[in-house]
Amino acid sequence: MGYCTHINSKAKSKTNTINSRLLPYPVIVSAANGDIIAINQVLKHYEGYIKALSTRPLYDDYGRVHYYVDEEMRRTLETKLILKILQFDMAA
DSSP states (O other), rough: HHHHHHHHHHHHHHHHHHHSSOOOOHHHHHTTTTHHHHHHHEEEEEEEEHHHHHEEEEEETSEEEEEEOHHHHHOOOOOOHHHHHHOOTOOO
C-alpha cells in the first residue's frame, strides 16, 4: 500500500511540475485576442528560451570564446512570436 501511495505522489508531483511550466489557458486566449498584458506574459514565459536561441559566440584576439545575446536576433524572435500569437486561431 505504501508503494502505491509513493507512485501516486510521484505522478502528482510530475504533473504539478509540468502544469507549473504551462501558460494558463486564459492567458493564451487573452493574448490571442490582442491583450498586451497577456502578450507580455507569454513573452516573459519564453524569455529564457529566446535568449538561449539568440546566444552567439564571440572570439577575442586571443582565441577565447565569449558568449553574448544577439539583440537583433532576440528582437526578431520576439516579433515572430507576437505575430504568431495574434494569428493563433482559438477555434481550431
